Each structure stands twice: as structure tokens, then as C-alpha cells.
Amino acid sequence: MRWQLLVPKPPLTMLVLALLITLKANVCFATQHLSVEKIVENNTLSTGQSVKIMLKFHNPFNQKLVVQIKDENVLAGNGLDVQCLEYELPSNKEVILAYDPIQVFTPGVFNITGASVSYENPETHRQETVTSNSVVVRVVGNYSGNSMRGVTTIYRCNGVNMQSTSYTYGFATGGSSFNIQIGSNVQHLNQELNQLMQSVNKKQALGNAYPSQNPSTMVQNNQLPQNVNALKQEMQKQLQNQQVLKNQFLKNLALQEQFQKLHGKLLSQGFNISNAKLDVKTNTSGKFELVYKNSKTGETAIVKGELLNNSLNLNYLTPKREEELMNLLSKNPKFQNIKNQLLNQGFNESKPVFNLTSQGVKVSLPFYKQGLNKTLIAEVVNNSVEKVWVETTHSNVESKKWLLTGLLVLAVVACIILGWKLVNKIAKKLSKKLSRKHVNQMIAEEQKLGTFLDYKKEARAMLVKAKELFNTGKAKDAYELISQAIRFYYANKFQVNQELTNTELVQVLKSKHVKPSIVKLVKECLHVCALVEFAKLETRSKEFERIISKAERLLK
Secondary structure, three states, X not given: OOOOOOOOOHHHHHHXXXXXXXXXXXXXXXXXXXXXXXXXXOOEEEOOOEEOEEEEEEOOOOOOEEEXXXXXXXXOOEEXXXXXXXXXXXXXXXXXXXXXXXXXXXXXXXXXXXXXXEEEOOOOOOEEEEEOOOEEEEEEOOOOOOEEEEEEEEEEEXXXXXXXXXEEXXXXXXXXXXXXXXXXXXXXXXXHHHHHHHHHHHHHHHOOOOOOOOOEEEOOOOOOOHHHHHHHHHHHHHHHHHHHHHHHHHHHHHOOHHHHHHHHHHHHOOEEEEEEEEEEOOOOOEEEEEEEEEOOOOOEEEEEEEEEOOEEEEEEEOHHHHHHHHHHHHOOHXXXXXXXXHHHOOXXXXXXXXXXXXXXXEEEEEEEEOOEEEEEEEEEEOOEEEEEEEEEEEOOHXXXXXXXXXXXXHHHHHHHHHHHHHHHHHHXXXXXXXXXXXXXXXXXXXXXXXXXXXXXXXXXXXXXXXXXXXXXXXXXXXHHHHHHHHHHHHHHHOOOOOOXXXXXXXXXXXXXXXXXXXXXXXXXXXXXXXXXXXXXXXXXXXXXXXXXXXXXXXXX
């Protein structure tokens, strides 16, 4: 038997080789992507302990990469909500970014969602978004009361730097608990916090550049410069002092027998504290207003009072209390006589309005008929009707004439103002069209001559004019001229026979394979200029100097 070796014909051989080469090329030059993993140092811990949450990046591009991170790490009202954080990854293949540890006060199982990371792929020059995995944290133990919790919300992207913290105070005693949200009405605490946060923002503005990061870097308060740490510690110290004072005040309030009975009664009726306004002077003196809410019925109850040297003055309003007050007034002869007289005179009765006063409760019962409104008012102190009187509001023909005259005058003034604004707006639009037409004519004339004028010189002259406009108080016009100078410069540089929009300019830069760092700088300048031009961002001298400096670097 003779064996025969079969060899494909030359054309088929070449085809097979071409397919193999193409397959190999596709494997070798497959597009790479950034990946991110969320990890926790310890996912099982006890109440009072802290958990460290980290993001592990795998950067396959062997170059620095600017990313924008969105990440929410909140455990039972304590943690960090990163709405947008711009961060520069080093060229290392693996980078670990760790947040400040988060203390946990409440037992349970908490599912922390994955982080979302956006970036521009250096190979494809396209925007991509990757999402990390979610993690589960298990907390065992008992509820940890007497604690101040805070969710810090951060937005630091595209030149915008904002940060705010919402604090929640937890307190437990004797079988019942307080969970009080401290809002802007707590004057002393919030004034100090606002002053401190303003100082923090000033420090951040001076040290905007991110420090160099190593593979296991810690984000101390979201990459704040170290010179802010002392201020942060001062803020925490003052916050702790306020916490101790409020803690002692609430304990003294909870020890008051009158308050204990009322609080227990509201809890048994399905009410729980949803908000609080505290004005604490000492641990035994201060004013308070507690808002209770029934999650099933949606009803609201208010407890208001003052603790003065451990002497309690307490008022409250609940739906049932309002019914009791109306029953009390129905048995009061003076109140009923006035009410009957108003009804006999043809007045219609409306729903009563209840307001807590320093002494008791003020009940207002409105009555109305054509052109005349009257309100029957009673003041109740300690279940006793102290005062009853009537307030009258006239609405005669003469007052209507004055009202119509006033409305007519306001309408005329409004028309004048609107007309002036419309004329001014049209003039500005016409000015913009003329300036754009002038730019297009300059470009067209240069291209017709076959040679270009010194477009760099022209663009820099625009920046000089922008500085003059800013110094004379015309900030919007100055920023608009900066944006126009950048577009004019690149339109001439790449010989584009038209004035480019911001979006068109970025597309041109990418098509011409301009360095990503230059494209990023152009986008930042145009973005800030647009925000100022459309009144979405207030500008200051330092911000203007920063943008004009970057524009000058672009127009070299």
C-alpha cells in the first residue's frame, strides 16, 4: 500500500495563511479595558467597630488614567456618598484606593452596591464605564446608642468642588429610643460646621492638585491635603463637645416624668420621632421641638417645650389632642356664643388651625362670607380656655380698587422690565452672530489668500481682551471670549473653514490624534466657560486666573 501526502493548491494555502495571520492579529491587538473590584478588609464585625472599604483597579494601559468614580458606601446612616470623584490612576497595573474606615452602630446585614467608574479608553479614545462587584457586610451585637452619624456627600468633577454632611444623632434610654435628625434649625452646631466647612473648601482650593499615590494609598477625607487634617480634627473635637452637651440634655429630658409618660403614650400609638429641632444652652436648659410620625397612618404629632434648670414646660399636639381641644371649646359658653352669632350672620365655617405657643395651644377657627373674613381664636392653657376673641379682615370695594391699581402698576413695570430684557437679549445675540461672522470671514479670507495670518497672535489678543472684560466686571463676556479664542485657534490650526462648536472641536481634536491630555484641558476650559456663560457657575478672580492660564498654555 502506497501512502500519498496531500498538499493544498497554492491559492488555498495562501488563503489559510491569511486567515491564521488575521486571527493572530485580532488576538494580539484585542482592545483592553479597565477593571475595578470592591473589597472589604473584614466583612463580619461587631457594632462599634469600623469597616474599611477599598477599590482595587487593574490598569492594563501602562500609563496614567483619569477616572470619575461614583460610589455609595453607607451603613445604617453612616458613611460616604461619592456622587462624582475625579481621580488620576498611576501607571501601575494594580492600584488600591481605600476610603476612610466607616464605623457601624446598628446590627444587620448590609449590601453595599458596586462602584461605577467612567474613563476614556486610551486605545479607542471612547468613553467607557465599568462597574465593580457589590459586597455584603454583616454586623453582630446590640444597637449602639449615644452616637453621632453622618453621611458625607461629595462631588468633585469638571472643576466643581462641593461637599456636605448630614448628621443623625442616636440616643437610647430605658426601653425606648430617640433617633433624631439634626437639621439646619439647630443653630449653634450648624453655624460652627458651616464655618469649618468653608475653611476646608478654601484649603482645598489652594491645594487642588492630587498628591502622588502609591499602590496602597489611603483617601483621607477624599484626598484632602494634609494641611486640612488639623482643621478636620478641630471640627471633630467641636462636634464631640456638642454631642456630649446634647447627650446630657436629652438624658435630663428623658428623666422628666411628664415627658416619659407622653413619649411612651405616643410610641404605643405607633408614633416615632422623625425629626428634631434643638437649641441647647446647657445640659439642663434648652428648647426643643420633636416631630413624631406614624408610618402606617401618615399622621404627625408635635412635642414642643423648654427645659429650664431641669424644670420642664411641655406642650404637644396630636390628632387625638386636637379632637379633645375642640370638645373642650364646644363646652365653653363664650366660644359657642360667638360661633353661633357668626353662623347666624351668614358666615361659613372652615377647618380649625392649631398652633403650639410658649404657654399652651392657640386654636383658630376661620369664618368667611363675601368680602369679609373673621377668625374665632381661643387660647388654651393646661386644658383651660384662657382667652377667646375675634379678628376681622375687611375686603371692601375701596380696598379692591387699590389692589387693582397696584396690580396695574406692577403689570406696567413688569412689561417695561421684560421689554428691556428682551431688547438686551436680542442685542447680545446679534453681537454674538456678528462676532462669529467676523471669525468665519477671517478664516475664509486667510484660506483664499493661500496663507494664514498669525492666528496664534489673534487668539492671544482675544485672551488679553478677555482679561480687560473681566477686570471691568463683564465676567460672562470674558469667559465667552476665552471659549471663542480656543475654537478660533484650533479652527485655523487644522484649517477648518467654519467656527466650531465645543462638541465639534473635541471631535476634530480626536480625529487629528491630539494628545488626550490636551483634549482634556480643552474640554475643561470650554466646560467652565459654558457654565459661567449660562449662569450655572459663579466665578471669582482665582478661578478666572486658573482658566486664563490654561487657555494661554493651549494657545502657545
